[in-house]
Amino acid sequence: xxxxxxxxxxxxxxxxxxxxxxxxxxxxxxxxxxxxxxxxxxxxxxxxxxxxxxxxxxxxxxxxxxxxxxxxxxxxxxxxxxxxxxxxxxxxxxxxxxxxxxxxxxxxxxxxxxxxxxxxxxxxxxxxxxxxxxxxxxxxxxxxxxxxxxxxxxxxxxxxxxxxxxxxxxxxxxxxxxxxxxxxxxxxxxxxxxxxxxxxxxxxxxxxxxxxxxxxxxxxxxxx
Numbered sequence: 001x002x003x004x005x006x007x008x009x010x011x012x013x014x015x016x017x018x019x020x021x022x023x024x025x026x027x028x029x030x031x032x033x034x035x036x037x038x039x040x041x042x043x044x045x046x047x048x049x050x051x052x053x054x055x056x057x058x059x060x061x062x063x064x065x066x067x068x069x070x071x072x073x074x075x076x077x078x079x080x081x082x083x084x085x086x087x088x089x090x091x092x093x094x095x096x097x098x099x100x101x102x103x104x105x106x107x108x109x110x111x112x113x114x115x116x117x118x119x120x121x122x123x124x125x126x127x128x129x130x131x132x133x134x135x136x137x138x139x140x141x142x143x144x145x146x147x148x149x150x151x152x153x154x155x156x157x158x159x160x161x162x163x164x165x166x167x168x169x170x171x172x173x174x175x176x177x178x179x180x181x182x183x184x185x186x187x188x189x190x191x192x193x194x195x196x197x198x199x200x201x202x203x204x205x206x207x208x209x210x211x212x213x214x215x216x217x218x219x220x221x222x223x224x
Contacts, residue, residue: 009087013066016088020057027169028159032062034176034204038149040065043110044179045141047197048151049130049205050119052160054167055153056090058174059117068109068116070102089114095122103140110144117151120197128157129217130205133198135190142185142193150177150197152204154214171212175204 024030038044046067048059060067066089073092076082093102110116120133130152141148152175160167177200185193202219209216 010066013088017060021061024054024058024061024172028155028172030058030061030172030174032174032176035062037176037179038063038065038115039147039179041113043113043144043146044115044149045110045137045144045146046115046117046149046151046176047120047133047137047201048117049153049201050121050124051128051153051156052124052162052167054156054160054172055119055124056117058153058156058172059151062174062176063115065115068114070106070116070118106140107144110140110146120194124162125157126162127217128161129219130198130201133194133201135194138180138185138190138193138197141180142182142190145182147179147181148185148193148197149179150200150204151175152177152201152208154205154208154212173208173212175208177201177204 038046046059048055056069056071068089069085069091070093071085071090073094075085075090076092091102091105093099106116106118118137120137121131122134125131138148153172154175155170155172158168159170159172180193180196188196206216208214
């Protein structure tokens with residue numbers, strides 16, 4: 001990519017980023033915590049829970065670095081919308097099968113020192129709870145030699161659950177948690193690393209809901 005295209009892309013992304021910030025702050029009073037856990041440089045795999053259609057926008061609003069996204073392939077069926085989200089660093093993944101092309105593209109971007117956001121649950125939550133992370137996410141981070149960063153979005157489920165056709169005003173918060181390095185993943189194994197991230201997400205969600213006077217969710221004990 002030429003310097004001109006890099007600059008124009010950066011301006012385009014920054015413009016949308018600012019517009020979304022203004023909308024999110026005005027409509028949802030959005031606040032972000034723990035941004036110091038996101039590396040200032042180099043690749044990192046941001047693993048977020050998935051509460052609503054807002055999530056890709058919300059998860060990136062507090063970060064000054066550009067974020068890239070794995071998005072389900074059905075979002076790319078409408079040409080105009082596909083062009084828009086591709087221009088904002090999204091690329092498709094097939095959820096119904098092991099998408100090797102998407103995995104290769106994810107690894108390429110991580111090795112190219114990008115921040116990549118994925119939703120470990122694969123689909124939006126039905127009840128607000130966070131589903132366990134699949135070991136494949138830890139495997140990707142390990143292979144790309146980048147850290148895993150847990151991300152929790154809270155309030156988006158109340159604002160726009162999958163059972164509602166239209167969103168409503170509700171306070172939304174985002175928290176970034178303590179990362180796990182690629183070496184730590186290699187030391188404990190992919191499955192254990194995934195469980196650690198899942199446990200940290202639960203703790204982060206609990207803290208946010210307690211602090212903002214929301215009833216915390218209950219979870220069964222993790223398998224050892």
